Amino acid sequence: QKEVEQNSGPLSVPEGAIASLNCTYSDRGSQSFFWYRQYSGKSPELIMSIYSNGDKEDGRFTAQLNKASQYVSLLIRDSQPSDSATYLCAVYGGATNKLIFGTGTLLAVQP
Amino acid sequence: KAGVTQTPRYLIKTRGQQVTLSCSPISGHRSVSWYQQTPGQGLQFLFEYFSETQRNKGNFPGRFSGRQFSNSRSEMNVSTLELGDSALYLCASSLEQQGFYGYTFGSGTRLTVV
Numbered sequence: 001q002k003e004v005e006q007n008s009g010p011l012s013v014p015e016g017a018i019a020s021l022n023c024t025y026s027d028r029g030s031q032s033f034f035w036y037r038q039y040s041g042k043s044p045e046l047i048m049s050i051y052s053n054g055d056k057e058d059g060r061f062t063a064q065l066n067k068a069s070q071y072v073s074l075l076i077r078d079s080q081p082s083d084s085a086t087y088l089c090a091v092y093g094g095a096t097n098k099l100i101f102g103t104g105t106l107l108a109v110q111p
Numbered sequence: 112k113a114g115v116t117q118t119p120r121y122l123i124k125t126r127g128q129q130v131t132l133s134c135s136p137i138s139g140h141r142s143v144s145w146y147q148q149t150p151g152q153g154l155q156f157l158f159e160y161f162s163e164t165q166r167n168k169g170n171f172p173g174r175f176s177g178r179q180f181s182n183s184r185s186e187m188n189v190s191t192l193e194l195g196d197s198a199l200y201l202c203a204s205s206l207e208q209q210g211f212y213g214y215t216f217g218s219g220t221r222l223t224v225v
Contacts, residue, residue, distance in 0.1 A: 031211060049213050
């Protein structure tokens with residue numbers, strides 16, 4: 001079992017729709033959870049962090065964490081073509097004390 | 112405030128050679144981590160340095176090594192290069208010793224081994 005798992009996609013959504021990205025993790029001791037956005041040819045950029053169960057909203061982005069289910073999600077409301085990128089889920093803490101990344105989900109927002 | 116600076120941006124090396132990559136963290140950040148990114152494996156953790164000490168290490172062979180200087184700048188070295196070492200090498204810095212609050216990444220060094 002991979003430490004952090006994501007569906008590789010591509011996830012295709014029409015402009016203006018809600019994009020839903022999901023991630024599961026294996027280490028129950030994990031403490032902090034992140035979503036990074038990576039445009040093609042660029043480095044990852046931190047867009048959301050979440051530390052406790054529930055929802056955290058920042059503009060059009062909402063991160064959701066359910067530690068009992070070991071599940072993290074990212075919702076992007078009113079998706080724009082400029083949101084087209086690979087979204088990386090990252091999990092920190094637990095047994096390894098490393099920031100572990102999933103392989104990413106490619107999101108394509110169709111105009 | 113300057114971000115994380117990595118040099119060089121691109122490198123082409125021949126199998127068997129060695130290479131050194133450099134990273135300057137955000138001013139005030141004392142933790143520097145290195146990752147290898149390939150299309151097949153994604154982002155793989157190499158190592159983390161804090162106050163000149165290696166605090167954590169990933170599952171890479173001993174050909175991969177690093178160090179951190181007193182000004183928090185870090186270097187990563189790969190010896191006896193193999194074709195499979197071709198990747199984007201990313202450096203990330205954080206204020207705290209560990210990644211609890213996440214990392215800020217540099218632009219990366221694209222290494223091609225021929």
